[in-house]
Amino acid sequence: xxxxxxxxxxxxxxxxxxxxxxxxxxxxxxxxxxxxxxxxxxxxxxxxxxxxxxxxxxxxxxxxxxxxxxxxxxxxxxxxxxxxxxxxxxxxxxxxxxxxxxxxxxxxxxxxxxxxxxxxxxxxxxxxxxxxxxxxxxxxxxxxxxxxxxxxxxxxxxxxxxxxxxxxxxxxxx
Numbered sequence: 001x002x003x004x005x006x007x008x009x010x011x012x013x014x015x016x017x018x019x020x021x022x023x024x025x026x027x028x029x030x031x032x033x034x035x036x037x038x039x040x041x042x043x044x045x046x047x048x049x050x051x052x053x054x055x056x057x058x059x060x061x062x063x064x065x066x067x068x069x070x071x072x073x074x075x076x077x078x079x080x081x082x083x084x085x086x087x088x089x090x091x092x093x094x095x096x097x098x099x100x101x102x103x104x105x106x107x108x109x110x111x112x113x114x115x116x117x118x119x120x121x122x123x124x125x126x127x128x129x130x131x132x133x134x135x136x137x138x139x140x141x142x143x144x145x146x147x148x149x150x151x152x153x154x155x156x157x158x159x160x161x162x163x164x165x166x167x168x169x170x171x172x173x174x
Contacts, residue, residue: 016115039088057084
């Protein structure tokens with residue numbers, strides 16, 4: 001089966017690092033976004049699965065590789081995983097990786113096409129929001145939050161201190 005790499009022109013339509021893994025010769029093509037997202041220069045990000053595997057965070061390695069094997073061996077049409085990938089500067093990016101597994105008539109995996117999305121900032125934002133929520137819920141001061149985007153500015157949240165001070169539960173206030 002003759003397989004051609006993913007067209008680089010179409011990969012520019014996304015901020016994902018697009019990849020195309022040819023199982024028959026264990027080569028991987030990657031879009032230029034892999035360089036801007038993770039700091040590598042062309043040629044520094046190897047062209048096979050082992051090169052990508054070497055960049056997995058040690059604590060994620062076994063889980064991610066088991067996930068890849070399961071996706072390929074199970075007959076699945078899709079694979080998705082979140083993990084940490086080492087950047088050129090030695091830091092790790094949080095990545096959401098998703099691929100579509102193409103199979104021949106016998107169900108044997110012959111190719112996978114997918115994209116890696118850097119979700120590092122999203123993960124940081126989630127952690128910061130959890131921290132802020134914990135602080136608001138732990139304070140002894142009553143706090144009410146209104147939705148300023150709506151014309152009547154309805155209350156959408158009150159913390160436990162507000163409920164204790166006023167005697168009104170969140171459901172009653174909202």
